Amino acid sequence: MSKKTIEVVVNGRTHRAEVPARRMLSDFLRDDLFLTGTKRGCETGVCGCCSVLIDGEVIKSCLSLAVHADGHEVTTIEGLAVDGVLHPVQEAFVNHGGLQCGYCTPGFIMTTVAMLNDNPNPTEDEIRHGLNGNLCRCTGYVGIVESIKAAAEKLRGN
Amino acid sequence: MKDFDYLEPASIAEASEMMLAHPGGSVMAGGTALMLALRQRMVTPSHVISLRRIRDLRGITHTPAEGLRIGALALHAEVARSPLVRQHAPMLADMASRLANPQVRNQGTIGGNLCYGDPATDPPSCLLALNADVVLRSARGTRVLKVDQFATDYFATALEPGEIVSEIRIPPSAFDAGYHARFLRTAAEHRPLVNFAVSLRKQGDACEDVRMVIGASTRVPTRLRKAEDWMKGKTVTARLAAEVADLGASEIEPISDIRGDGSFRRDMARTACRRTIEDLFNPAGSAATSAA
Known part of the structure; x- marks a missing residue:
């Protein structure tokens, strides 16, 4: 088996690990680092529930090799709360019914964090287009869109 | 996934040598x-040769004489937000900003897109309408x-063993307008059923002059040469837009697959062509005008 040594900063902490070349980033996070907040859903790049940030940009960790994260910074859902205080996007999803079963939620929240970094004041149309790499089977998206509007407002300081 | 060896060449020459040394390998952008x-397990390469460390494949630059140079490893998101692309090839930046979904735009590259040869994507038709050059390099030249x-065909390209795409060049153009339109079977789809790209010069x-391309519905992006000839030099009315669209739809050979059969794709190609021309000229009697 072909192995590679990688050094990845995950949620601010540096991890050095020897991984098989074929290890997906999603598997590395969940099975090697036990960061199980990142979900595996379709594992074919459709559902988006494995979304994480690499250097601040959202990607699907089921379509990315762990070796491709070598030398980069990864942020997962576990990296958002600070000292037990939820990130404003997490808080908004709780307060505005942005989830039902919750399985897709880490992916939606990571996508939202990246979206609001790029565009702090998105229109509803921009929010909906920005979510087209994430699927939710429960909510019908209404609560998710409301949550994102509320999070955007809070992050803008209102 | 089957096991493979993972290689990271540091230069185009080294990548080319590795590809020739491992003919069962796959190149990854x-x-x-x-x-x-x-x-x-549709492919089971012995080696995956990642190009990510090759600096020569990155960057977006522009010179007045040569136009835009977009490194093959430019992400779709980088193409979308590049001030140079937005200034000199706005339809390309606009296409890239709507391609697939945010996650794919942050990971997928313009060169990788072309090399995979998947017809159901947006960049090839857009680049053909922009008269782009694809630069291929290997140890041989x-x-x-x-x-x-x-x-060259469905999932097939002119790449020869040991060759990689290093950059896309978009030469300075005499066209002054353009648009890339995509039609999705449902709003939740990521892949286009049909797309239509047009570059033109208006008077x-x-x-005055026009290049039109249908993609995603054909094995390879297809120039609409008869439609172009019919449109050149004419005043664009709603009737002319419909004639051009009819001609264009007649000169493609649509594929049939799970996303749509050939006759549906031909209808949607005709519609995308007509509506885009109407939107660009907004002639009296067109749907674009009557809806306003």
Whole structure:
């Protein structure tokens, strides 16, 4: 088996690990680092529930090799709360019914964090287009869109 | 996924040597398409040769004489937000900003897209309408091909063993307007059923010159040469837009697959062509005008 040594900063902490070349980033996070907040859903790049940030940009960790994260910074859902205080996007999803079963939620929240970094004041149309790499089977998206509007407002300081 | 050896060449020459030394290997740029194929064991390469450390494949630059140069590893998101692309090829930046979904735009590359040869994507038709050059390099030297020479068939390209795409060049153009339209079967789809790309030079209500391309519905992006000839030099009316669209739809050979059969695709190609021309000229009597 072909192995590679990688050094990845995950949620601010540096991890050095020897991984098989074929290890997906999603598997590395969940099975090697036990960061199980990142979900595996379709594992074919459709559902988006494995979304994480690499250097601040959202990607699907089921379509990315762990070796491709070598030398980069990864942020997962576990990296958002600070000292037990939820990130404003997490808080908004709780307060505005942005989830039902919750399985897709880490992916939606990571996508939202990246979206609001790029565009702090998105229109509803921009929010909906920005979510087209994430699927939710429960909510019908209404609560998710409301949550994102509320999070955007809070992050803008209102 | 089957096991493989993973290689990271530091230069185009080294990558080319590795590809020749490992003919059972696969080249990886962003990996969005290759990872899917690997996970489903549609391909089982002995080696994955990642290009990510090759600096010569990055960057977006522009010179007045040569136009835009977009490194093959430019992410779709980088193409979308590049001030140079937005200034000199706005339809390309606009296409890239709507391609697939944010996650794919942050991982997929313009060069990887072309090399995979998947017809159900947006960049090839857009680049053909922009008269782009695809630059191929190997240890043996450099070749420059147009997009319709590079894309040879369904999932097939003109790439030879040991060759990689290093950059896309978009030469300065005499066109002054353009648009890339995509039609999705449902709003939740990521892949276009059909797309239509047009570059043109307007003189008032008349079309002085035009290049039109249908993609995603055909094995390779297809120039609409009869439609172009019919449109050139004429005043664009709603009637002319419909005639051009009819001609264009008649000169493609649509594919049939799970996303749509050939006759549906031909209808949607006609519609995308007509509506885009109407939107660009807004002639009296068109749907664009009557809806306003």
